[in-house]
Amino acid sequence: MTFSWPKNFYSDGIHGQLRRNPTKPDLGWLVSTKPARVAGVFTRNTFPAAPVQIDQQVLRSNQPVHAIFVNSANANAFTGATGLANAYETQKLVANKLHTTPAEVLVVSTGIIGEQLPMEKIRRGIERLQASAPLNLAKAMLTTDTTTKTAQVTQADYQISGVAKGSGMIHPNMGTMLGFIATDVTIKQGLLQQLLRELVDVTFNQITIDGDTSTNDTVLVLANGDDWQAEIKAGTAKYEAFKADLHQVLKTLAIAIASDGEGATRxxxxxxxxxxxxxxxxxxxxxxxxxxxxxxxxxxxxxxxxxxxxxxxxxxxxxxxxxxxxxxxxxxxxxxxxxxxxxxxxxxxxxxxxxxxxxxxxxxxxxxxxxxxxxxxxxxxxxxxxxx
Amino acid sequence: MTFSWPKNFYSDGIHGQLRRNPTKPDLGWLVSTKPARVAGVFTRNTFPAAPVQIDQQVLRSNQPVHAIFVNSANANAFTGATGLANAYETQKLVANKLHTTPAEVLVVSTGIIGEQLPMEKIRRGIERLQASAPLNLAKAMLTTDTTTKTAQVTQADYQISGVAKGSGMIHPNMGTMLGFIATDVTIKQGLLQQLLRELVDVTFNQITIDGDTSTNDTVLVLANGDDWQAEIKAGTAKYEAFKADLHQVLKTLAIAIASDGEGATRxxxxxxxxxxxxxxxxxxxxxxxxxxxxxxxxxxxxxxxxxxxxxxxxxxxxxxxxxxxxxxxxxxxxxxxxxxxxxxxxxxxxxxxxxxxxxxxxxxxxxxxxxxxxxxxxxxxxxxxxxx
Known part of the structure; x- marks a missing residue:
């Protein structure tokens, strides 16, 4: 099955010259053409990277979002006030490009710690972002990963698709783990958040040591359905079915990360x-x-x-x-x-x-x-x- | 300085055929010719090895002891009722050889988990134990260690000497750590125990991850002084001086273990x-x-x-x-x-x-x-x- 996004989502991944190797994309985005409810789980590290701090603000606002922007090669972590300003600037550039507001854009970085984002390259990269094959986003997220990581469940009335990045890790702290999941179901933000937290505990968190997380770990779920007649409500059979499918997607991505452990053979x-x-x-x-x-x-x-x-x-x-x-x-x-x-x-x-x-x-x-x-x-x- | 024991202590280390390599001693003992107060700190692993269980009993009795017996190559851990019986039998064989009681003998094992002690070899080995160069005991304790580990402080009125074993470990759980320290000071058992626990926390425990201990980790201190006029009492200048010296010995042994980490270069x-x-x-x-x-x-x-x-x-x-x-x-x-x-x-x-x-x-x-x-x-x- 070819990997695809649910309806009203598109993505891109390009080489923005953050890396020297021109065959490795390093910038990308996932865009929802409709307002999407968002849930997120972030690193518990004491020094969260600048983009993590911004995304936590976005989530606290409890408003729908339109896009996730990601760059690899540079984590924008431990970069002080300049790093935070650069992450805000990135958010703004993406918002301008999409004709939306910065508060509707999530930003994610992974890579080396302690270096400032090359903002001119980021700016030029964002200018070039469009829509392309979904796998390009999965590629743009990668650092030392050897394979792209995707998972997908398609039902009659909805689809859940996810991409992830994880450098594997034998001792899993500090190899940044990213996961972006998109679905076209209609669900309230609070319930989506509760569901994500519950399922991350038995999937992504079971490939990490508790409390040992990188400065940039981020898992985001966007749900852009707007058919409130068909809303997924807690305690219903539909909720249980959706939960099982989301669990399946998260577990598949988590196992893909564990399998692609740095240097792993088994x-x-x-x-x-x-x-x-x-x-x-x-x-x-x-x-x-x-x-x-x-x-x-x-x-x-x-x-x-x-x-x-x-x-x-x-x-x-x-x-x-x-x-x-x-x-x-x-x-x-x-x-x-x-x-x-x-x-x-x-x-x-x-x-x-x-x-x-x-x-x-x-x-x-x-x-x-x-x-x-x-x-x-x-x-x-x-x-x-x-x-x- | 040649490594030596304080007065009224001797030790031995021989090849008892637990290992194939005849140049590597695998059985030994440390003997105090006078009754020695003893303090001990043991593994916090849920499955303590049989000898650890026995030594904890010995310490609870709050009575002086005469000897520590040690074998390498076999940890006598996860060996059930047979393993416990073998450890008791070892204790008894050493007591018979020294004309003392089993309750005055501590037993220590390190090596592979889940195999029964070869009791005939243990028996024959104990028969042969005598007194020899102190370094032979330091050698008999070793498993994957590349060097013997000793530390010594000599003062006008007392001496503290210690030997240790630790397979180093990058992630230090499960590489068994052993330390035997002998001193000729006069000190009550309760105070010695309190001192050991306090100093282990800033030495041996700082080369391990909290809670991550092997089934066999054991640190024992024997103090065989019997001059109660010169007793070391809490809160005195003499106590502080002894504490500083014991700290020095434990720290030297702990650093020696860290330096000899398995495969370590730095x-x-x-x-x-x-x-x-x-x-x-x-x-x-x-x-x-x-x-x-x-x-x-x-x-x-x-x-x-x-x-x-x-x-x-x-x-x-x-x-x-x-x-x-x-x-x-x-x-x-x-x-x-x-x-x-x-x-x-x-x-x-x-x-x-x-x-x-x-x-x-x-x-x-x-x-x-x-x-x-x-x-x-x-x-x-x-x-x-x-x-x-």
Whole structure:
């Protein structure tokens, strides 16, 4: 299926010379031709980038918006008053181009921290923005990503389409994560915001360590439907169906980011079952995908379950060793606290591209999931040489 | 200075065939010929290894002890009832050899998780233990360490000597850390315990991420003085002097562990100044040394201060961007929120073996420090191939 936007949306992505490589687009936008309700979730970093500060203001105004502008190569983070002025100027330039007001434009940046935006290039780039193939926007967002990331659900009466960017990250803090989702449903802003926050917690936030976010992380959802007869209201079957579809889009994008981890060779998909609480299951899952030693073991195709046990034990909750079961790609490793002599099969199972680690805590019925990638030589190579 | 134990202590370290390599000792002990007061700090992991469970019992009894037995190559962790029985049996074998009681013997294991101790080898090894050069114990504790780690302070009226083991770790959870410190001062057990906990918080715990500890982490201090006329009492000048010396020994061992990080090429030494609270300074310091992206940048000798800013912002406290100053090996990078065009000098400064990152938060007068190592290809190599 070719990736497309819902009706009354278009996008563009061009090379605005922020990067030297002319084949890599670095500026883009997503435009809604009708006023769109917007929901957003942002970084919790103490030093949010200038564009994040502006977008948070836009969201607080509780007014519809018309566009998201994005540039890569420069994060406009830790750039002080000049950086903030540049982000406002960018917002204004986009508004002028679209004949709308600055308060209806969201701005997003990703890239290097601490350098001022090259405003002349930004200005000339915005002048050139039009409508082109949706994938161009997905390309313009990327930094060290190796693939574009898109997801789409199409129903009879609505469509949800999303693009994302994430440099993957073995230890996921600081690799900026961006997600832009567009849909043509009719929904109030407050309900959309509530829904986004709930779903981000079990998708995008399950590929990050809590509290460890980059200065620029941003997930935005635009909903531009205006058929208030067909409004999606909480507690209805229609709401549940839309929620499931939005969940699917966010989860697909989150897994795409985890799969494209910097230098990654394998996706790690952790399922926790048998937890007392879902929050506990989520924490355990995250602890496992966040462990450098689990990640290096996965790179080495080494079924070193001691490291999985250790990551579980590091969550700091009370678990019962003799209730615990672990399987790797369905090969049992621990059954009710006892190691199974299955090393050959387990090593074999770890040759696959996706490593599903299933942990049954044996304490309840709640579940949780998290995703990550392995820690490789290439990760070190990429990150030891990014800046210079 | 040759490493030695205080009076009335001796140690040994031998090859007990737990490892194949006959040149690497894997069993050892530290013996006090007089009853020794003992203090201990252990892993907070939910699944403490069998020997940790036993040592915690010994400490709760509040009675003096005579020996610490240690084996490497096998952690006796996640080994169920059999593992616990084996640890008790080890304790008993050592007690028999020393003609003391099991309750006076501490047992410590480090190595692979989930395999039962080879008890016949342990038994034969204990039979052979005697007294030999102190460094043999330091060697017997090691796993992936590349150097023995010792520290010593000698005063007119007492001596403090310590050995440690730590496989370094870029992300320090799960690389087991062991430290055994012996001193001939006379001090009550309760005061010794309080002192150890306070000093571990600013030394060993500043090379680990809070709550992220291996199943086997153990730091033990034995004090075998029995001159109660010369007892070290809280609040005295003698107490402060002893505290400073013990701090020095623990800090030296902690830095030795950080320096010997798996695959490390550089020590990272983070000083935080100008914090509102010392706990805040400690957290910021740990966040910086715990960041994979800072660690890879240090490996690449890349003064990528954006990653330092990001790690500070991830602590989740309120800081002021325009109060922040950062220097790398004394080269100013950020001064009161403004980047200094110093990239050449900064890159030069990062060629050194020790990278001192100094951060002035500009908010108060409190300080904190943490230590870590860079993240290298060799780290990935070691950890992708440890088990198999």
């Amino acid at each position: 996706l790690i998909d952790v399922h926790i079952m048998g937890a007392r609480h879902s929050a506990s299951a989520q924490r355990v899952a995250k602890s496992i995908v966040g462990s450098n030693l689990v990640k290096t073991a996965v790179f080495g195709a080494d079924p070193n379950w001691g490291r999985i046990i250790d990551a579980i034990g590091n969550v700091g909750e009370v678990f019962e060793a003799d209730q615990l079961s672990i399987a790797i790609n369905q090969v049992p490793i621990i059954v009710a606290g006892n190691a199974v002599a299955n090393e050959g099969a387990a090593t074999q199972a770890m040759q696959q591209d996706t490593i599903v680690i299933t942990v049954d805590l044996g304490l309840g019925t709640e579940q949780g999931q998290a995703w990550g990638s392995d820690l490789t030589y290439e990760y070190v190579h990429i990150n030891a040489a990014y800046h210079t | 020590l990272i030494d983070v000083h935080i100044m100008g914090a509102r609270h010392s706990a805040s300074a400690q957290r910021v310091a740990k966040s910086i040394v715990g960041s994979n992206l800072v660690k890879t940048a240090v490996f690449g000798a890349d003064p990528n201060w954006g990653r330092i800013i990001d790690a500070i912002g991830n602590v989740g406290e309120v800081f002021e961007a325009d109060q922040l100053s950062i220097a790398i090996n004394q080269v100013p990078i950020i001064v009161a929120g403004n980047a200094v065009a110093n990239e050449g000098a900064a890159t030069q400064a990062m060629q050194q073996d020790t990278i001192v990152i100094t951060v002035d938060l500009g908010l108060g007068t409190e300080q904190g420090q943490a230590w870590g190592s860079d993240l290298t290809y060799e780290y990935v190599h070691i950890n992708a191939a440890y088990h198999t």
